[in-house]
Amino acid sequence: AQTVTQSQPEMSVQEAETVTLSCTYDTSESDYYLFWYKQPPSRQMILVIRQEAYKQQNATENRFSVNFQKAAKSFSLKISDSQLGDAAMYFCAYRRPNSGYALNFGKGTSLLVTP
């Protein structure tokens, strides 16, 4: 089974600072996709960033970037210049090669942003 582990139930960061959320996964596949989703209090699931395993370059989307370590099966999310609107649950997800390419989600990390 392709499990996804987020070892940090909660994290806190001050506004304008940088925070890194951790994620590890287990798979025997060589080609796959990884995602980070954000879930604010509104409950809406919002895609933050995606990474294709065959790409060595780490994905970047504005203030969000990932550190993808394929050999270590690690996929951390870095948020730079944190803003109050970044406060949310963050879920790491792995796209399954079967089950209709559904996503396997970690349990999430709750990010608190303090002024």
Add this chain to the structure above:
Amino acid sequence: NAGVTQTPKFRILKIGQSMTLQCAQDMNHNYMYWYRQDPGMGLKLIYYSVGAGITDKGEVPNGYNVSRSTTEDFPLRLELAAPSQTSVYFCASSYQGLGTGELFFGEGSRLTVL
């Protein structure tokens, strides 16, 4: 475009009642999914569909049924509701082909079984 639309957003059921959560997407996506989200547990896959007329079970299908008669609609049926089905339910869709496999989610439906 509305994206993925779920109804209702909130519902309270009594034990043993049945109901259907509706899901519709207008993006012409071929794949659709139902997840449930319990506190502190992430999202678990209930059922998925790879096209009209084709559905299959996910990790936690017991107590649920689905159908997919059209590309747009993917209703989730709860039969004989139990307190263990109290959860937030998310419908999602994606285009699995040349795309990157991103799932687009509805806003969720909060179901309470008392």
